[in-house]
Amino acid sequence: GESVGLHLPTLSVQEGDNSIINCAYSNSASDYFIWYKQESGKGPQFIIDIRSNMDKRQGQRVTVLLNKTVKHLSLQIAATQPGDSAVYFCAENKRNQGGKLIFGQGTELSVKP
Template identity: 90%
Template sequence: GESVGLHLPTLSVQEGDNSIINCAYSNSASDYFIWYKQESGKGTQFIIDIRSNMDKRQGQRVTVLLNKTVKHLSLQIAATQPGDSAVYFCAENKYSSASKIIFGSGTRLSIRP
């Protein structure tokens, strides 16, 4: 079946280090990918997106990498801060399914002081 999954359910990172959250997807027809951050009390927020015609996109302290060959997506957070503690979701859009977004199961990122 079609799925979007994360390799690691939890990730613990030292404050100041870089974090890398990985995601695998199985539908090669997906052409749009999104990372969301879910924090307790703050809801679910868009972080960064990438289209299938790109392999890298940078934001403020975040970079998303897309490898279509192996159907792999990653989110890199530079200089991880306590405020980065959250559950991170990757999601894919299938163009033929209009606005439907399929979410992965989430990775919890915890920051060690």
């Protein structure tokens, strides 16, 4: 069956370093992916998205890379800050099913000062 998963449950980085959070998906027909950030006690917040016709998309301090060959997605955060500490989820968007999302289990990012 299809699934969206993350390689590591936790990631610890030093403040100022770059962070890379990985995600694997199994449905080669997926055409849209989203990264969410969930801070403690809050609901998930949209960070960035990417369509399957793109390999890379950049936002403010964040970059998402998509490798369709190996069905791998990554989120890169530049100059990680304490405020980036959160759980990060990738999600596959099933556009032809009314916008349903399938979430991975999440990676908890801890930023050390």
